[in-house]
Amino acid sequence: xxxxxIIPAYNEEKIIRQVVRAARQESSLxxxxxxxxxxxxxxxxxxxxxxxxxxxxxxxxxATLATGLMVARKYHPEIVVTMDADGQHRAQDIPSLxxxxxxxxxxxxVGSRFLGKSFSQRDESVPAxxxxxxxxxxxxxxxxxxxxxxxSQSGLRALNSLAxxxxxxKSREMEVSSEFFKEVKNNHLRLEEIxxxxxxxxxxxxxxxxxxxxxxxxxxxxxxxxxxxxxIK
Amino acid sequence: MxxxxxxxxxxxxxxxxxxxxxxxxxxIRVTNFLIWLFFWLIAGTxxxxxxxxxxxxxFLGIGxxxxxxxxxxxxxxxxxxxxxxxxLHVIDVKIAKIVRNISLKEEKDEN
Numbered sequence: 356x357x358x359x360x361i362i363p364a365y366n367e368e369k370i371i372r373q374v375v376r377a378a379r380q381e382s383s384l385x386x387x388x389x390x391x392x393x394x395x396x397x398x399x400x401x402x403x404x405x406x407x408x409x410x411x412x413x414x415x416x417x418a419t420l421a422t423g424l425m426v427a428r429k430y431h432p433e434i435v436v437t438m439d440a441d442g443q444h445r446a447q448d449i450p451s452l453x454x455x456x457x458x459x460x461x462x463x464x465v466g467s468r469f470l471g472k473s474f475s476q477r478d479e480s481v482p483a484x485x486x487x488x489x490x491x492x493x494x495x496x497x498x499x500x501x502x503x504x505x506x507s508q509s510g511l512r513a514l515n516s517l518a519x520x521x522x523x524x525k526s527r528e529m530e531v532s533s534e535f536f537k538e539v540k541n542n543h544l545r546l547e548e549i550x551x552x553x554x555x556x557x558x559x560x561x562x563x564x565x566x567x568x569x570x571x572x573x574x575x576x577x578x579x580x581x582x583x584x585x586x587i588k
Numbered sequence: 589m590x591x592x593x594x595x596x597x598x599x600x601x602x603x604x605x606x607x608x609x610x611x612x613x614x615x616i617r618v619t620n621f622l623i624w625l626f627f628w629l630i631a632g633t634x635x636x637x638x639x640x641x642x643x644x645x646x647f648l649g650i651g652x653x654x655x656x657x658x659x660x661x662x663x664x665x666x667x668x669x670x671x672x673x674x675x676l677h678v679i680d681v682k683i684a685k686i687v688r689n690i691s692l693k694e695e696k697d698e699n
Binding site for chain 2: 388406407408409410411412414418421422425426525527583
């Protein structure tokens with residue numbers, strides 16, 4: 356089965372080699388879309404065996420994933436997986452992630468860090484602020500697009516060829532995670548969630564964009580952009 | 589009050605001169621020029637004859653002329669915020685498209 360993994364990356368030179376190598380074990384091709392990194396992310400990913408596409412300027416997660424999906428279509432894969440570049444996802448979750456696609460139960464699968472887990476039952480590594488942020492984002496996604504999910508902000512997703520053909524990403528930044536659900540709903544695709552374990556390492560937690568203040572401001576910006584997408588075509 | 593009027597009229601005059609210069613240098617379309625010219629001439633009229641807004645206020649059923657100015661100003665400001673947000677979004681989409689095409693072209697050239 357032809358599986359293509361898309362990894363959107365921005366300044367991840369410290370961990371990208373490890374992420375690409377792990378993804379290669381579970382796929383036929385790894386595509387890294389380097390979103391205008393100022394470090395050696397692209398070069399290291401290429402050395403690790405990924406195919407590199409580079410944005411000349413930093414556009415944001417949404418635009419980077421859209422580039423990845425566009426590129427993936429050229430290779431006619433049966434399954435496409437998207438995963439984060441900061442080592443937050445385990446490549447060994449990919450087989451269970453794509454299982455609903457292989458058995459034709461679903462067209463789009465999301466790896467959920469919160470499936471069947473309340474606040475007190477969440478994984479120890481999940482910071483409380485992240486749990487609340489995600490809960491609010493799930494509510495907002497339901498309110499705007501009418502689709503229920505336990506992890507609207509998950510970056511680990513799998514699409515079959517139908518979903519790859521139908522999903523058209525327009526957002527530029529973090530709101531892309533919710534936009535995937537909007538596309539699933541609008542294109543009548545079958546959605547399934549499978550539980551995964553999110554890894555919050557010292558590295559990913561120390562990244563400046565995950566600081567508390569940044570998280571809140573990024574969250575507010577994401578919600579504003581989602582509203583904008585809801586009303587502007 | 590006279591000082592306020594003089595300052596405001598001077599401000600409007602500067603804007604009108606800049607507007608004419610932009611038209612002369614073809615930096616602005618004639619339609620846009622006429623819209624802005626009309627807007628600032630109305631503003632100038634209101635500065636010279638503030639009581640003129642009372643007629644409009646009376647016509648619209650709003651208490652005072654000054655309130656009409658505030659309501660209209662707010663409506664115009666909100667319209668422009670909306671307009672620029674949409675424009676910015678459109679430009680964002682176009683930039684993303686250009687950057688994406690460059691990345692695809694670069695990869696093609698490398699192979």
